[in-house]
Amino acid sequence: MVDEKFERYVHENLNRFAKDVARLASQPSVSARKEGIEECAILVEKMMREVGIQTRVLRGEEGVAPLLYGEMKGSDSNKTILFYNHYDVQPEEPLDLWKSPPFKPEFREGRLYGRGVSDDKGELVSRLKLLESYLKVNGEPPCNVKFCFEGEEEVGSVHLDDYVSQNQELFRADAVFWEWGGVDEEGRPIVGLGVKGMIYLELAVKSLNIDAHSSNAAALPSAPWRLIRLLNLVKDENERVSVPGWYDKVENLTEEDERVLEEEPFDAESFKRHYGAQSFVGGITASQAKKALARRPTANIAGIWAGYTGPGSKTVLPKEIHCKMDFRLVPNQDPEELLGRFKDFLKEKGFGDVAVEVESMEPAARTSFRDPFAQASIKGGESVFGKKSVVRLSEAGTGPLYVFTQRYKIPAVSIGVSPPDNAIHAPNESIRLDLFEKGILWLAETTRTYLSG
Amino acid sequence: MVDEKFERYVHENLNRFAKDVARLASQPSVSARKEGIEECAILVEKMMREVGIQTRVLRGEEGVAPLLYGEMKGSDSNKTILFYNHYDVQPEEPLDLWKSPPFKPEFREGRLYGRGVSDDKGELVSRLKLLESYLKVNGEPPCNVKFCFEGEEEVGSVHLDDYVSQNQELFRADAVFWEWGGVDEEGRPIVGLGVKGMIYLELAVKSLNIDAHSSNAAALPSAPWRLIRLLNLVKDENERVSVPGWYDKVENLTEEDERVLEEEPFDAESFKRHYGAQSFVGGITASQAKKALARRPTANIAGIWAGYTGPGSKTVLPKEIHCKMDFRLVPNQDPEELLGRFKDFLKEKGFGDVAVEVESMEPAARTSFRDPFAQASIKGGESVFGKKSVVRLSEAGTGPLYVFTQRYKIPAVSIGVSPPDNAIHAPNESIRLDLFEKGILWLAETTRTYLSG
Numbered sequence: 001m002v003d004e005k006f007e008r009y010v011h012e013n014l015n016r017f018a019k020d021v022a023r024l025a026s027q028p029s030v031s032a033r034k035e036g037i038e039e040c041a042i043l044v045e046k047m048m049r050e051v052g053i054q055t056r057v058l059r060g061e062e063g064v065a066p067l068l069y070g071e072m073k074g075s076d077s078n079k080t081i082l083f084y085n086h087y088d089v090q091p092e093e094p095l096d097l098w099k100s101p102p103f104k105p106e107f108r109e110g111r112l113y114g115r116g117v118s119d120d121k122g123e124l125v126s127r128l129k130l131l132e133s134y135l136k137v138n139g140e141p142p143c144n145v146k147f148c149f150e151g152e153e154e155v156g157s158v159h160l161d162d163y164v165s166q167n168q169e170l171f172r173a174d175a176v177f178w179e180w181g182g183v184d185e186e187g188r189p190i191v192g193l194g195v196k197g198m199i200y201l202e203l204a205v206k207s208l209n210i211d212a213h214s215s216n217a218a219a220l221p222s223a224p225w226r227l228i229r230l231l232n233l234v235k236d237e238n239e240r241v242s243v244p245g246w247y248d249k250v251e252n253l254t255e256e257d258e259r260v261l262e263e264e265p266f267d268a269e270s271f272k273r274h275y276g277a278q279s280f281v282g283g284i285t286a287s288q289a290k291k292a293l294a295r296r297p298t299a300n301i302a303g304i305w306a307g308y309t310g311p312g313s314k315t316v317l318p319k320e321i322h323c324k325m326d327f328r329l330v331p332n333q334d335p336e337e338l339l340g341r342f343k344d345f346l347k348e349k350g351f352g353d354v355a356v357e358v359e360s361m362e363p364a365a366r367t368s369f370r371d372p373f374a375q376a377s378i379k380g381g382e383s384v385f386g387k388k389s390v391v392r393l394s395e396a397g398t399g400p401l402y403v404f405t406q407r408y409k410i411p412a413v414s415i416g417v418s419p420p421d422n423a424i425h426a427p428n429e430s431i432r433l434d435l436f437e438k439g440i441l442w443l444a445e446t447t448r449t450y451l452s453g
Numbered sequence: 454m455v456d457e458k459f460e461r462y463v464h465e466n467l468n469r470f471a472k473d474v475a476r477l478a479s480q481p482s483v484s485a486r487k488e489g490i491e492e493c494a495i496l497v498e499k500m501m502r503e504v505g506i507q508t509r510v511l512r513g514e515e516g517v518a519p520l521l522y523g524e525m526k527g528s529d530s531n532k533t534i535l536f537y538n539h540y541d542v543q544p545e546e547p548l549d550l551w552k553s554p555p556f557k558p559e560f561r562e563g564r565l566y567g568r569g570v571s572d573d574k575g576e577l578v579s580r581l582k583l584l585e586s587y588l589k590v591n592g593e594p595p596c597n598v599k600f601c602f603e604g605e606e607e608v609g610s611v612h613l614d615d616y617v618s619q620n621q622e623l624f625r626a627d628a629v630f631w632e633w634g635g636v637d638e639e640g641r642p643i644v645g646l647g648v649k650g651m652i653y654l655e656l657a658v659k660s661l662n663i664d665a666h667s668s669n670a671a672a673l674p675s676a677p678w679r680l681i682r683l684l685n686l687v688k689d690e691n692e693r694v695s696v697p698g699w700y701d702k703v704e705n706l707t708e709e710d711e712r713v714l715e716e717e718p719f720d721a722e723s724f725k726r727h728y729g730a731q732s733f734v735g736g737i738t739a740s741q742a743k744k745a746l747a748r749r750p751t752a753n754i755a756g757i758w759a760g761y762t763g764p765g766s767k768t769v770l771p772k773e774i775h776c777k778m779d780f781r782l783v784p785n786q787d788p789e790e791l792l793g794r795f796k797d798f799l800k801e802k803g804f805g806d807v808a809v810e811v812e813s814m815e816p817a818a819r820t821s822f823r824d825p826f827a828q829a830s831i832k833g834g835e836s837v838f839g840k841k842s843v844v845r846l847s848e849a850g851t852g853p854l855y856v857f858t859q860r861y862k863i864p865a866v867s868i869g870v871s872p873p874d875n876a877i878h879a880p881n882e883s884i885r886l887d888l889f890e891k892g893i894l895w896l897a898e899t900t901r902t903y904l905s906g
Contacts (some may be wrong), residue, residue, distance in 0.1 A: 001777030064745050091767050094664070113668060196668065200766045209729025211547070213878040214779050215649065215849035217753035219724075219742035221734045225688070225752035232685040235678070271672075276662025276772075281674045289672035300670035300678035302769050307756035308777060312485030312608050312814040313653045315779050315851075316543050319729075326667050326768050359766040396668035397768075407707060415707050425666040427770060 002384075002444045006137045009033040010129070014437050017129045018112055021431070022105035025114040031065060031088035032347070033158065041066045044087045044124070044149055050294060051132045053147060058157050058167065065151030067163045068270035069170055072131065074141035076451055080085045082173035084412075085124035086153030089116035090425045096369070097427035108194065111419075111430045119424035122181050122431045124149060126417040127177070130443050142451055146173055148332040151402075153179070156200055156360020157400035164403050165444070166204045175373040176404045177443060181416035182435060184390055185267055189381025189442060192414030193374055194366035195401045197329035199339055200302075203227065204355040208319040216317055223321045224306045230321070230351045235299045238284050239292075241327065243345040246297065249332040253295070253393075260369050261393045266290035274421070293396040298328040323360075365401035366394065367411045372453050373446075377413040379447030384438055415442055455544075455745050455837075456896045459590045459727035463582070467890050470582045471565055472498065473692060474884070475558035477574045478538070478567040484541035484608045485519060490502055494519045497540045497602055498575070500810065504585045511620065513612050517722035518615045520605030522623055525584065529904055535599040535626035537576035537857070538605035542569035545880045546679075564883045566873075572877035573632050575884045577602060579870040580630070583896050596865055599626055603853075606632070609813020612852035617856050628826040629857045630896060634869030635888060637843055638720055642834025642895060645867030646827055647819035647847040648854045650782030652792055653755075656680065657808040661772040664760070668768055676774045677759045683804045684776070688752045692745075696779065696798040699750065702785040706748070713822050714846050719743035722749075727874065746849040751781040781851060788814035817856035819847065824864040825906050826899075833899030834868065837891055868895055 010017075022048065041057070045068050048055050053070040060067075065088065092102035092115045100106035105114030112122070127147070135142040142441060148171060150160050153384025164171045208224040236242050253261065268286030270278070280289040307318035321421035327342075329335060341360060346354055346385050367374055367392060381389035395414070404410045418424075419432040463470075477500065480494035498521050501508045506523040513520075518541065535738035545568045553559035558567030565575070576854065586889070587594040601624060603613050617624045636642050660676040690693050706714065721739030733742040736900070755778060760771035780795075782788060792811060799807055820827055822844060834842035848867065857863045870892025871877075872885040 016800075031764060034765075089759065091763060093761065093763070125889065132827045143668075154767075198768075207730065208680075210550075210876075211879050213850060214729050214755050215749075215851065216746070216777075216782060217734070217751045218730070218745040218749040218781065218849050219733050219737070220730050221732070222754060222794055223682075224757055228684045230682050231678075231681045256777070274663075275665050275673055276670070277660065277672070277673050280672050281670070282670070289684070292671040293597055293669070296671040298667075298670045299768055300667045300674060300768075301681075301760065302667050302767060303760035303762045303771070305758045306679055307760040308544065308546065309756045309758040309775070310485060310544060310546070312487075313777065313779070314485055314546075314607075314755060314878070315651075315653070315753075317753055321757070322762070324766065326673065326766070328668060356685070396671050397666060398668065412480075422775075423663075425767070426664050427563075 002448060004443055006133055006444060007441060009137050010109060010437055010440050014433060018407055018433055018436060021117055021122045021125045023116065024117045024125055025105045026103060028103045029088045029138065029151065030091050031152050032091050034063070034148055037065045037088060037151050040087050041151055047128055048147065051128050052135060053131065058163055060163065064159050066146065067151070068149040070147035072141055072145050074143040074145060076143040079451055080144040080146060080173045081447060082148060082171065082176045084148045084176055085127060085179045086120045086150045087122070087124060087444065088151045088154050089119070090154050092382070093335045094141060094427060096223060099428055110434065111432050113428055113430045115429055116420040117220060118422040118429055118431045119299045120153065122418065122436065123180050123416045126440050128445070130440050133440065137406060139161050142447055146171065150273050154364060158196065158360050160400045173410055176410050176412035178401060178412045178414035179399060180418060181414045182418035182439060183272055183385060184265065186265070186385045186418045187385060188265070188385070188390045189385045189415065190390045190392050191374065191377045191381060192395050193369060194331070195364060195399045196394060197333060197335055197362050197364035197396060198398040199327040199329065199335050199358040200360050201325055201390060202357045202359060203323045203325065204357070204398050206320040209320045210353050212317040214315040214317045220317060222317060224318055227321045227323060230346070230349070230354060231301070232348055239296070245341050246338060249326050249334065250330055256369060257393055260391050261291060261294055264290065264390055264392055294394040295330055297330055299371060300326045307407050329364050331364040331366050334366065362398055362400055363406065364394070364401045365405045367405055367413060370409040373411045373450055374413050376450035376453060377415050377446045380442055380449050381415065382447050384442045415446065455894055457585055462586050462590050462762060463890055463893050467886060470578065470884055471889060474568065474570055474575045474578045475565060477578055478558045478569045478779060479522055479556060480539045481556045482569070482604065482781060483544050484605050485544050487516070490518045493540050494521060494604055497521055500581055501600065504581050505588060506584065517612050518757065520604070520613070520772065521600065521602040523600035525598050525671055527596040527598060529596040532904060533597040533599060533626045534900060535601060535629045536580045537601045537629055538580060538632045539573045539603045541579060541604045541607050542572070542574070543607050544842040547880060551811055561690040563887065566881055566883045566887050568882055570756050570881055571871040571875040573606065573885045575871065575889060576633050576869045579889060583893050586893065595900055598667050598771065599624065609651070609815060611813050612808060613853045614856050626863055629863050629865035631854060631865045631867035632852060633731060633871060634867045635871035636838060636873060637718065637842070637890060638723055639718070640720070640838060641840045642838045642868065643831045643843045643845050644827065644834060645845045645848050646822060648786070648817060648850060648852045649847060650815050650817035651851040652788045652814050653783065653812040654778055655812060656776045656778065657734050657773060657810070659773040661860060664772050665770040669771045671697060673770060677769055680774045680776060683799070683802070683807060684754070686802055692749070694752050696794050696844045697792050697793060697801070702787065703783055704785050709822060710846055713844050714744060714747055717743065717845055719844055747847040748783055750786060752782055753779045755766060755779050782817050784817040786817065788816055789874045815845070815851055815853055816855045816859065818858045820864045821860055825830045826864045826903055827866050829865040829906055830868050830899045830904035833895055833902050836898050837895045868899065
């Protein structure tokens with residue numbers, strides 16, 4: 001177990017740690033709008049230096065968010081652990097549903113509310129505070145540590161792969177603490193071993209050069225109707241993507257993975273209740289829903305807009321319509337290949353004129369359940385929380401995990417400091433201070449177990 | 454022919470007349486947003502009084518736009534002509550496409566640009582200037598005249614029927630000049646004999662209480678997908694509304710109406726070019742497109758919105774989606790009945806939970822080609838423009854014509870002062886000053902022909 005002095009230091013400094021989360025979350029950094037990114041990068045680097053981390057600001061072309069690299073030598077110089085986090089956040093809309101302003105973090109009843117306090121600024125700060133605690137208690141971290149803090153995660157980490165491949169020496173490591181994690185509703189630590197991949201794109205159909213009076217819909221083509229016909233073809237009634245070949249490379253799970261997935265608890269009722277869903281999509285069972293979250297490739301409509309969207313009525317035939325879609329992928333599905341198949345599908349179905357703008361593409365990623373770092377995280381969680389760890393074969397979500405796990409074969413686990421009801425990507429995102437504290441201990445205990453293993 | 458003194462008066466005062474259009478169009482009056490309605494009504498009444506018209510402001514319940522009634526006795530006291538116009542306008546969006554501000558009317562190259570300068574403030578002012586010219590030249594109008602200026606036409610004239618039925622004495626008339634009209638691209642006067650009806654509604658599908666991270670789309674129901682499935686069922690590939698019974702009451706045209714429709718010119722290429730359309734909807738021919746504009750019931754998507762619509766990407770599963778639709782109807786289709794059929798259809802198809810909010814309902818309306826007032830308009834147009842009048846059996850658009858033609862059997866024709874490229878309901882709406890002048894003469898010549906007939 002992590003030593004008592006360490007534990008006490010974290011406990012006694014918790015409020016100060018949390019204030020630093022609020023400090024970082026006060027700086028907007030909405031990558032979708034390229035808002036506050038540079039300012040936030042400067043602040044993160046400052047906070048890294050305050051801990052004593054040696055930093056380097058890596059820069060790409062004009063407009064690309066800087067990547068903050070950091071390192072520090074530790075007592076065990078044979079092992080290097082890399083921390084991956086991101087300092088950008090999701091857009092804060094819809095604004096009217098926030099109880100306190102998204103970029104003015106507020107403490108209420110043991111929680112801190114604000115955009116990014118969980119995803120991923122709270123997690124990022126927890127890593128810095130882990131380091132600070134090592135230094136204050138032991139004078140040094142237990143092994144070499146590296147930091148990779150990027151600013152484009154929420155827009156698909158479009159440059160992370162380049163940054164890492166152009167600086168391979170810097171990013172060499174034995175294990176990676178992935179950006180995010182926490183406990184489930186029962187307080188059980190969740191160890192994440194993988195993520196889904198994603199293709200995020202925007203479709204645009206344009207049928208006229210100008211908006212027309214809607215009476216002309218009797219004779220003129222309608223962009224909205226055309227997109228609706230198209231979308232209706234993209235996914236079938238069983239939630240399967242209808243593009244030929246979409247599932248060709250999806251492999252069946254190993255028996256062990258099947259067992260891990262089977263053992264993962266899933267509180268279907270509380271999940272549905274949280275979102276106010278009457279049932280799962282397509283009427284699938286709780287067990288099917290759990291498996292779908294880990295294993296189902298999806299085709300989601302994240303946004304759609306055309307014509308008049310104000311109050312009352314306007315009789316318009318919109319000249320165009322736009323639709324944002326995210327397709328989640330599972331291991332072995334190649335985003336590049338599937339994008340090509342999608343475009344071919346559009347052509348074949350007579351929609352070759354539809355504009356397809358790709359926002360981001362990321363393959364899925366997975367670390368083996370048997371990997372020592374994964375096992376250390378599982379044991380570390382059990383030791384800190386006193387409950388059996390939940391092993392999550394794959395998040396339903398996506399992250400650029402493949403940059404480390406698939407490209408360089410570095411094992412990575414996703415654990416962290418966030419509560420189950422964190423409302424990430426939604427209004428009133430929050431963390432719980434008690435879990436913020438325990439999460440730091442979990443990172444420390446996992447590291448200890450890994451190094452002693 | 455209208456006498457020379459009258460013609461000269463209109464010509465010499467044209468610029469002042471046009472400035473009064475600009476004056477009225479400077480006052481925003483967007484009924485969809487209930488913006489500036491009261492202020493505009495006050496201004497219209499003032500302008501009526503300036504001409505010498507005796508006015509009455511009819512009022513409904515709180516929030517209902519006032520209806521401006523006006524009257525004046527004329528030399529022939531056996532006949533009463535009523536002018537119907539409206540002082541409300543369409544919303545001005547999309548703002549960025551306007552070359553000059555929509556509510557700061559601007560004169561450029563023989564035109565006046567601004568929201569409502571054609572539809573319908575230019576037309577309304579032309580009626581006032583017709584009266585002014587009668588008074589200045591002859592001391593009185595040639596027959597009794599009445600005015601009915603409403604403020605809710607662009608939101609479906611939801612209270613006009615009530616206003617008129619509660620004041621039947623006021624609105625008794627022998628003929629109605631409908632709100633709007635003008636010449637076609639060839640400069641031929643168009644005599645409108647009818648309008649389509651309309652059901653305007655907003656559909657809302659809600660599947661969750663909160664927006665979710667889009668990774669949950671693997672398990673949670675999607676409101677956007679549900680609406681897309683629904684919409685896909687509403688209209689078939691041949692542009693026919695799939696709701697059972699939708700076409701049951703539609704009657705075939707009489708032989709004479711068929712001939713009138715056949716004779717109506719239609720410059721298909723210039724129509725398509727104007728809107729930048731590659732072809733007509735569903736690949737129909739020019740002749741079919743012309744017939745469709747007059748006779749095809751439509752189901753149009755006027756607006757649709759859900760989720761994230763900003764720049765870049767946001768991975769969200771939207772909790773709800775909204776869609777505004779207008780269904781155009783032809784004579785004999787009963788909006789009330791069809792709305793019921795539509796709701797039954799939703800239930801039958803498993804979409805009984807979809808919210809249907811009705812914004813407005815209006816039946817179609819038609820005046821006979823043989824009616825003396827229609828014939829006077831046709832001849833009047835030919836006399837003023839020196840070209841054969843185009844008779845339009847039905848506009849593709851909608852108006853509350855039924856309140857007069859169907860309820861009280863008063864013949865009505867739609868003629869006016871607007872150019873063919875008026876961009877009504879769109880950015881850069883405009884009128885041409887030369888046609889504004891001729892339109893006033895046309896109203897006068899039609900009246901003269903009608904009274905002498």
